[in-house]
Amino acid sequence: MARRPKLVRLTLALITLAGALGCVVRYLGEYAVRRHHPTLRPWATVAANAFGCGVAGWAAYRLTSTMDANIHAIVLTGFCGGLTTFSSAFAIPALLAKEHHWGYSAAIIVSTPLACAAFFAVGAALGH
Secondary structure, eight states: OTHHHHHHHHHHHHHHHHHHHHHHHHHHHHHHHHHHSOOSSOHHHHHHHHHHHHHHHHHHHHHHHHSOHHHHHIIIIIIIHHHOOHHHHHHHHHHHHHTTOHHHHHHHHHHHHHHHHHHHHHHHHHHO
16 A cells, blocks of 8 residues: 555656646647748647547547556646646637628637547547
8 A cells, every 4th residue: 555655756757747748739739830831820729629539539549548647647638628628628719809891700619629529539440
């Protein structure tokens, strides 16, 4: 029983590190998109969320049967949690609507969940 708390602490530390890695991947992706395609439109946020959902779909199916719950939590909660963001996905359209960019706001509100669901399904299919 003495090893169990150490395993929990190690898993928590690895989830934290994987989350930090996910955040860095998200930042670098958004930086690359904005550097090569300067725009106020947050398509890099939609892409990061969709990619993260694809990884989550793959991990949910591939890692569930082959890895233990700790690895599953590290990849899904840590990395995918750091990579994706629900708050930005819907805060940015609200800001765009406030600036009277109704079309872009509506496009992001509609496209984000559709893209995320599609990428999750593709990731899950690749995980099988």
